[in-house]
Amino acid sequence: MRSLRTGLSLAALVTGAALLFAAPVAHAADTPLRDLADAQGKVVGTAVTGSKLTGTYGDIAGAQFNSLTPGNAMKWGTVEPAQGSFNWSEADQIVAFAQAHHQQVRGHTLVWHSQNPSWLTNGSWTTAQLGSLLRNHISTEVGRYKGEIAAWDVVNEPFDEDGTYRSTLWYDGLGAGYIADALTWAHAADPDAKLYINDYNVEGVNAKSTALYNLVKDLRSRGVPIDGVGLQAHLILGQVPSSLQQNIQRFADLGVDVAITELDVRMALPSDATKLAQQAADYRSVVNACVAVARCAGVTVWGFTDSDSWVPSTFPGYGAATPYDENYAPKPAYSAIAAALGGTTTPPPTGACTAAYSVPSQWNTGFTGQVRISCSGASLSSWKAKWTFGAGQRITQAWNATCTQSGSAVSCANASYNDAVPDGGSVTFGFNGSWSGSNPVPAVTLG
Numbered sequence: 001m002r003s004l005r006t007g008l009s010l011a012a013l014v015t016g017a018a019l020l021f022a023a024p025v026a027h028a029a030d031t032p033l034r035d036l037a038d039a040q041g042k043v044v045g046t047a048v049t050g051s052k053l054t055g056t057y058g059d060i061a062g063a064q065f066n067s068l069t070p071g072n073a074m075k076w077g078t079v080e081p082a083q084g085s086f087n088w089s090e091a092d093q094i095v096a097f098a099q100a101h102h103q104q105v106r107g108h109t110l111v112w113h114s115q116n117p118s119w120l121t122n123g124s125w126t127t128a129q130l131g132s133l134l135r136n137h138i139s140t141e142v143g144r145y146k147g148e149i150a151a152w153d154v155v156n157e158p159f160d161e162d163g164t165y166r167s168t169l170w171y172d173g174l175g176a177g178y179i180a181d182a183l184t185w186a187h188a189a190d191p192d193a194k195l196y197i198n199d200y201n202v203e204g205v206n207a208k209s210t211a212l213y214n215l216v217k218d219l220r221s222r223g224v225p226i227d228g229v230g231l232q233a234h235l236i237l238g239q240v241p242s243s244l245q246q247n248i249q250r251f252a253d254l255g256v257d258v259a260i261t262e263l264d265v266r267m268a269l270p271s272d273a274t275k276l277a278q279q280a281a282d283y284r285s286v287v288n289a290c291v292a293v294a295r296c297a298g299v300t301v302w303g304f305t306d307s308d309s310w311v312p313s314t315f316p317g318y319g320a321a322t323p324y325d326e327n328y329a330p331k332p333a334y335s336a337i338a339a340a341l342g343g344t345t346t347p348p349p350t351g352a353c354t355a356a357y358s359v360p361s362q363w364n365t366g367f368t369g370q371v372r373i374s375c376s377g378a379s380l381s382s383w384k385a386k387w388t389f390g391a392g393q394r395i396t397q398a399w400n401a402t403c404t405q406s407g408s409a410v411s412c413a414n415a416s417y418n419d420a421v422p423d424g425g426s427v428t429f430g431f432n433g434s435w436s437g438s439n440p441v442p443a444v445t446l447g
């Protein structure tokens with residue numbers, strides 16, 4: 001159900017940098033999340049977009065997480081857009097990044113009703129042909145990454161909300177046996193990979209999660225290779241199921257692992273301090289539940305930054321669902337995850353105003369830049385933002401501010417109608433510029 005696909009329309013070049021007068025804006029855990037998780041014997045992962053694994057995005061993905069999940073790069077529609085024609089470029093990129101950063105990879109996903117290529121969904125297949133196509137796909141993809149993928153979401157979202165099997169290409173064409181077959185074929189292709197069934201709205205004890213429980217129990221009784229269940233955990237603010245830990249435990253008691261695979265907690269926009277505090281409590285509840293059960297393998301967030309979240313495009317009016325804001329600053333949810341994993345955090349200073357620089361779009365020789373000035377525990381009646389370009393960039397036009405440039409030094413002062421920044425509020429200004437060769441992000445100071 002839940003992919004990063006709706007977040008991919010954001011510019012791939014978005015980056016950010018911020019300075020807080022003389023103090024750093026990002027008060028992350030004293031110990032990276034991945035080290036805290038390692039100490040607990042758990043995974044803390046994130047879904048990622050391969051093209052964004054550079055700059056600040058790549059730095060955070062590599063430093064904070066010990067596992068990566070390709071958001072879209074390993075889905076059938078991506079890897080085999082035309083029958084017999086394969087594109088592994090983004091999947092290979094993510095695997096290589098993970099290996100370079102000593103991270104696991106969670107493969108996602110082999111059998112799903114969505115994001116399949118049109119040649120597959122529009123074809124007229126006999127039962128034998130459809131089964132052969134599925135077996136070949138699983139064998140090819142799992143075999144390609146044999147020994148490089150720690151766990152696979154083999155079957156994704158097989159159930160409807162009432163616990164009946166979802167009507168899909170696979171169920172309608174092959175019957176319920178497609179699940180056992182898929183697991184068996186994946187195991188044959190890589191006997192060392194952990195094999196999961198993954199679904200949403202199965203976090204608490206309900207009809208859907210009970211259907212999944214009964215399926216796993218049956219598969220295990222028949223010797224089908226099933227190693228774990230994935231609870232996606234796309235949650236709404238304040239609605240963590242009270243039976244989450246109980247549900248994790250009952251699956252663990254079947255002798256399988258459990259993973260929280262796609263965690264985010266969406267809220268009605270705009271966000272505010274009260275909502276962010278509740279979100280932090282929700283994240284902590286989920287991680288606490290996993291830490292409390294030995295066979296809970298860990299928690300993966302579905303994108304770590306709000307700039308890469310699928311939520312706003314899928315749930316209009318909702319967003320701010322991840323542990324980092326759109327400018328890569330850790331939110332209270334980040335600190336809550338760290339605390340649940342046994343870490344400590346340095347509280348942010350009071351009376352702080354920040355300036356964050358980003359690049360929403362870039363083309364051959366030009367780019368559009370934006371600076372957001374935000375205050376928390378402080379306010380401004382006027383402002384001036386300064387930075388130094390590092391690669392010869394030149395501002396050609398600005399709005400909502402008056403900008404001057406002398407050599408590489410830039411100074412932007414508020415327009416008369418864009419001057420005050422209240423406590424808890426923000427203002428933005430933008431500009432067009434030219435670049436050649438590279439366009440690194442400068443550090444911005446307020447003065």
